Amino acid sequence: MSEWDRLRDAMRATERADTLLDLDLVLREGRRLRTRRRVARAGAATLAAGLAAVVVVGVVARPGDPPARRPPPVAVAPPSVAVSPTAPDPVEPTPPPTVSHDVPPPKPWGQLIDSGVRHGADRRMYYLVRVAVPGEPKVTIGLAAGRQAPDGALTTDILVNDVEGSDRRSGFHQIGYDESSSTAPVPTFGYFVGPAHRIIGTVDGRQVDARMARWNVDKQVVIFWFEPAQLTPGQRLDGIIARDASGRRL
Structure with a gap:
């Protein structure tokens, strides 16, 4: 054999x-x-x-078990060969969205209010503009702080408005603070609806009176701002109140 x-x-x-x-x-x-x-x-x-390289794996048969079957042949993969991975195609960075700088500034609604604050030849102005907030039909006005150049051109620096409810409800509404450190800081400002004759802000334990002007379109809307010499632009108020002609708090 x-x-x-x-x-x-x-x-x-x-x-x-x-x-x-x-x-x-x-x-x-x-x-x-x-x-x-x-x-x-x-x-x-x-x-x-x-x-x-052949390894035989045996199965121990027990009495009564069916005859064992040889397992089918198994395909063995060829030995691996080190291959340098192919570098993926470079991904082109997504360009940033194009921002249009041709959006016209909001058009003043009613008169411009001269604050008396000057930034070089520009005058600090406050004015109301029309706004629209989705789902809020009673929000129609916003208060803007801007600068007017000698030729009359108007630049809007800050615009504040309510985002819900009614912008004509009695009391204080949004107050604008200058969060930047620009060369033309915006004095703190806002508006009040009601018969206010005096508006007083509190900061660091002291009281500061605001300057005021009524909107010519609706005399119930009182626009106010604080002189930079009295309240540093951007400095937060600790509190604010309004009083009527008899000194009663509104």
């Missing part, structure tokens, strides 16, 4: 339910066959290396 026959007999033993797989016999016969073939023919080194 040749070495191949003995090796096949050893491996066929796994097909009989009453036989245990003799791994030692299989490996011993495989080694003997590989050794002889290497001696007989040097060119068989590739085949021997291939056989050395």
